[in-house]
Amino acid sequence: MNPEDQTTPAGAETAGAGNGAAPRVGPSPGEVAAAAERPPPPAHPTGRAIALRDVDAYYGDAHAIKSATMDYAPNQVTAMIGPSGSGKSTLVRCINRMHEEIPGARVEGEILLDDVDVNAAGVDVVAVRRAIGMVFQKPNPFPTLSIYDNVAAGVRLSGMKGINMRERVEQSLRSAALWEEVKDRLGQPGIGLSGGQQQRLCIARTIAVEPEVILMDEPCSALDPIATLKIEELIHELKQRYTIVIVTHNMQQAARVADTTAFMLDGAIVEHAPTRKIFSTPDDARTEEYVTGKFG
Amino acid sequence: MSAALPVVSRRRRTTDRVARAALLALTLVALVPLVLVLYYLIKEGLGAWSADFFTTDPTGRFLGDPGGIKSAIVGTIIMVALASAIAIPFGIGVALYLVEYGKQSRFANVVRYFVDVMTGVPSVVFGLFVYIVLVVTKVGGSFAAWKGSIALALLMLPVVTRSAEVVLNLVPNALREGALALGAPRWKVVFRIVLPTALPGLVTGSLLAIARAAGETAPLLFTAAFVLGTQLDLSQRMNSLPLQIFNDVGQAQDRLVQRAWGAALTLVLLVLLLTLVARLVQRRSRLT
Numbered sequence: 001m002n003p004e005d006q007t008t009p010a011g012a013e014t015a016g017a018g019n020g021a022a023p024r025v026g027p028s029p030g031e032v033a034a035a036a037e038r039p040p041p042p043a044h045p046t047g048r049a050i051a052l053r054d055v056d057a058y059y060g061d062a063h064a065i066k067s068a069t070m071d072y073a074p075n076q077v078t079a080m081i082g083p084s085g086s087g088k089s090t091l092v093r094c095i096n097r098m099h100e101e102i103p104g105a106r107v108e109g110e111i112l113l114d115d116v117d118v119n120a121a122g123v124d125v126v127a128v129r130r131a132i133g134m135v136f137q138k139p140n141p142f143p144t145l146s147i148y149d150n151v152a153a154g155v156r157l158s159g160m161k162g163i164n165m166r167e168r169v170e171q172s173l174r175s176a177a178l179w180e181e182v183k184d185r186l187g188q189p190g191i192g193l194s195g196g197q198q199q200r201l202c203i204a205r206t207i208a209v210e211p212e213v214i215l216m217d218e219p220c221s222a223l224d225p226i227a228t229l230k231i232e233e234l235i236h237e238l239k240q241r242y243t244i245v246i247v248t249h250n251m252q253q254a255a256r257v258a259d260t261t262a263f264m265l266d267g268a269i270v271e272h273a274p275t276r277k278i279f280s281t282p283d284d285a286r287t288e289e290y291v292t293g294k295f296g
Numbered sequence: 297m298s299a300a301l302p303v304v305s306r307r308r309r310t311t312d313r314v315a316r317a318a319l320l321a322l323t324l325v326a327l328v329p330l331v332l333v334l335y336y337l338i339k340e341g342l343g344a345w346s347a348d349f350f351t352t353d354p355t356g357r358f359l360g361d362p363g364g365i366k367s368a369i370v371g372t373i374i375m376v377a378l379a380s381a382i383a384i385p386f387g388i389g390v391a392l393y394l395v396e397y398g399k400q401s402r403f404a405n406v407v408r409y410f411v412d413v414m415t416g417v418p419s420v421v422f423g424l425f426v427y428i429v430l431v432v433t434k435v436g437g438s439f440a441a442w443k444g445s446i447a448l449a450l451l452m453l454p455v456v457t458r459s460a461e462v463v464l465n466l467v468p469n470a471l472r473e474g475a476l477a478l479g480a481p482r483w484k485v486v487f488r489i490v491l492p493t494a495l496p497g498l499v500t501g502s503l504l505a506i507a508r509a510a511g512e513t514a515p516l517l518f519t520a521a522f523v524l525g526t527q528l529d530l531s532q533r534m535n536s537l538p539l540q541i542f543n544d545v546g547q548a549q550d551r552l553v554q555r556a557w558g559a560a561l562t563l564v565l566l567v568l569l570l571t572l573v574a575r576l577v578q579r580r581s582r583l584t
Contacts, residue, residue: 096477098473098476101469101476103399103400126479126481128479129476129478130478130479133478134477136470136473136474138470140470140473140474142471142474142489143471144489144492144493144495153475153478153489154478156488157475157478157479157481157488157489158479158480158481159481159484205478206477206478209478
């Protein structure tokens, strides 16, 4: 299905002039205007590098990740592709220690944020997760909270002090390309938004705590093509300020958003290379078979 | 009529009709006692009601005016309120431990098992337990309202815990993970995200436990005992609606039996009110 073939709700909202006009590709005039208004990214937050060194993960007896070693470059988008059950989500969860929420899961090896092992003794898991944010497969706004409070939630829950909340909320919603759509109804419940808006709300919530790395675990798999496109455009902008790791089932998506792509199979990282190379001339035969659709 | 889709056979149609009729008949039979209870309650109970009925205490005189049930209403409200103040925080606390921390650990499962056992313990046993531990030993006097409240609280505790555990389990894990991934400490996730999301369900479960406690006679029989006058002091004997009914029904005078009906109707309406509120609150819930 081609997203441009559909009547886009966003297009209808912004212009109303698109009636009968040829299908438009790229951002609508409204979006361009919104982008122009958006404040320049603040100087200080910038992406940090993540390095995996011989990382093994287990669920009870099951060996889910097998000595994974790879680097995530700062301010780059790295896609993790591979068939279901290949360990992509597990690996990403290990990076901000969310695997600890799964009973029986444990990790060996080093996961370095710059030079600090996130699993080292004495490292506060709360600090790790504040530095390494996460966006989940299904949008999960807090149902009891308004749009505003959803964005503020991260800042409040993690006990950050001395922050101008209104400013931070607006800034985060603008960065998540959601401000124009919700600025007049910040007090309404976050679950009243559409799926794609909810996911951008979750991204805004993550940005609000100013992490250095954002992990995205199949962020578009519950969304329609239009909403997916918006998130992908957003990812392009976010990499100016954050290191982004995106798990995806969708190889076209990896090709569209990622600077480098890693192919995983059976818990091992088969190959990590610039995205163009992975999809044209991969070194490993298994990668080639996967990206050409021979299996998976 | 095509051969590929034959009509329903006569036999199947008859079986269907008989089965439907039998189920309907059983349902109607089951409704009979329920309707009769309500009918007699209203018929006999309304006759006992008057302004004085709610505003005077039972006199205890054999001749003359028997008085109303004010002390019983006040007593029930006070004792159930104290019991709720004990049982609801404890019950929700236990449920939080089971769902958020204990999970499937051995200890948590033992606790779950005991909660289940406690749900099945007859209410008279709780009364007996408090009688032996607190009344016979004369802890702070003999019979006392607070002892009755403790017996009721013991009865409520497993009910509150069980219902709260079910509701807390309904809170999607995605919300907990979403909050944890923002760098929230676990206790804040519990208090700021999980509890507010589960709140309507927790309120409903608690109200149903309160309704159950309000109608119990056995736990109060030998803990708070019976007294005529309105009592506000928790360290003294206190009257209650179930005990008032229990006492009056055994009397040889029609007037007293009628007072029992009036008190019974009052109690049922009280419980009905709680149940209705519980249903209304449940509608606000976003969990299914």
